[in-house]
Amino acid sequence: MNFLSNIKSTGKHLLAQTYYNWANTYIQQGEYQRALTACNTALQHVPTFLDAYLLRGTALTQLGEHEAALSEINFVLDQNHKKMDALTQRGLVYYAIGDFAAAVSDYNVAIYLNPDHTTVLYLYRGLAEYAQGNLSAAISDYNAAIRCDPNNVVAYRRRGDVRVKQGQLSEALSDYFTYLERGVMQGFKQRNEVKTLIGELRRQI
DSSP states (O other): OHHHHHHHHHHHHHHHHHHHHHHHHHHHHTOHHHHHHHHHHHHHHOTTOHHHHHHHHHHHHHTTOHHHHHHHHHHHHHHOTTOHHHHHHHHHHHHHTTOHHHHHHHHHHHHHHOTTSOHHHHHHHHHHHHHTTOHHHHHHHHHHHHHHOTTOHHHHHHHHHHHHHTTOHHHHHHHHHHHHHHOTTSOHHHHHHHHHHHHHHHHHO
């Protein structure tokens, strides 16, 4: 009986993983409702599959259902309060609903728990600090993101935005040029936005 039970359990986990993989693919394709359905099916097979709850939270976030997303992510953190991707995801939801202080708090914990995987976390925390008007803190985080990964081009762009606010126009120009030079894979819209900013700054200097 134990042998048969193990086979049945293995089969359920394989099915759950398959549906989870499909959900990830749907997320990447922007098909969030289909991702949600795939996550639901994965959890029917393995109700303890924490990553499926977290991915369901991602789909709900993209669908604008932030309270439902927070419920999923909080459940995951109740089971494992040190799960970095859950803290990161909850920070993104808090940012989306305008609770920037809560977002910073989650990023603080995630950075403390994972000091070697922080370039994106510093970037996210910088965005939340900037949204609160904490320009010096935002600059500090963007600097840290760039130290961790000199090719984090978004950090250059966002640091440039802060420097414009601080009146450091030449430094902002330098950051925007670095973004264009290193960010060749960035989207057409994003690159054009930065080119427009450069043109505006050149007229002011």
